[in-house]
Amino acid sequence: MPRYLSLVRIDENNAPAEGPSPELMQRMGELIEEITKAGVMLETAGLTPTSQGTRVHYEGGRISVTDGPFTESKEAIGGYAIMQCKDQAEAIEWAKRFLKVHDDFWTVTCEVREIAEG
Numbered sequence: 811m812p813r814y815l816s817l818v819r820i821d822e823n824n825a826p827a828e829g830p831s832p833e834l835m836q837r838m839g840e841l842i843e844e845i846t847k848a849g850v851m852l853e854t855a856g857l858t859p860t861s862q863g864t865r866v867h868y869e870g871g872r873i874s875v876t877d878g879p880f881t882e883s884k885e886a887i888g889g890y891a892i893m894q895c896k897d898q899a900e901a902i903e904w905a906k907r908f909l910k911v912h913d914d915f916w917t918v919t920c921e922v923r924e925i926a927e928g
Contacts, residue, residue, distance in 0.1 A: 812924050813852065813894050814901035816908070819919040820888035822859060822879075826915075837911040845893070845904055854891040885919070898924060 830838070845851040857863075861879040880886075891908070895901040905920035912918050 811894050811896060812898075813892060813927075814898065815923050815925055816891040816893065816901065816905050817887050817921040817923075818856075818889040818891070818908075819885045819921065821917040822886045822888075824915075824917055825888075831913065834911065834913060838908075841907060841911055850893045850895055850900075850904060852892040852894055854889070856889040857887060860886045888918075892925070898922065 842851060842854060859879070863878040863880075865876045865878070865880065867874045867876070891904075893901055893904060895904070901922050901924075905922050909918055909920060
């Protein structure tokens, strides 16, 4: 069965400074439990803010290292999920359900891509 990576993109500039509310975390926890019991969720986690990240870039035979925050980027990867689904349509349905647990003021995008095996 194919595996899918869902990259959770958030707008760090407009996300609440205190992070997700306890109610959001409860809804998300319940959904993650459901996805796990369905045998779909293989791994998931949130990521620290870009201010705590580092970019390593390669171009023209040279490596550059830049510490965050990355002000030129409005959208940041805030988390990920690796799911095993029968097809991409199923992976997209789970991603939609994940987005719907968020409060209306959040701006969240899930990019769902199949993991290329081998």
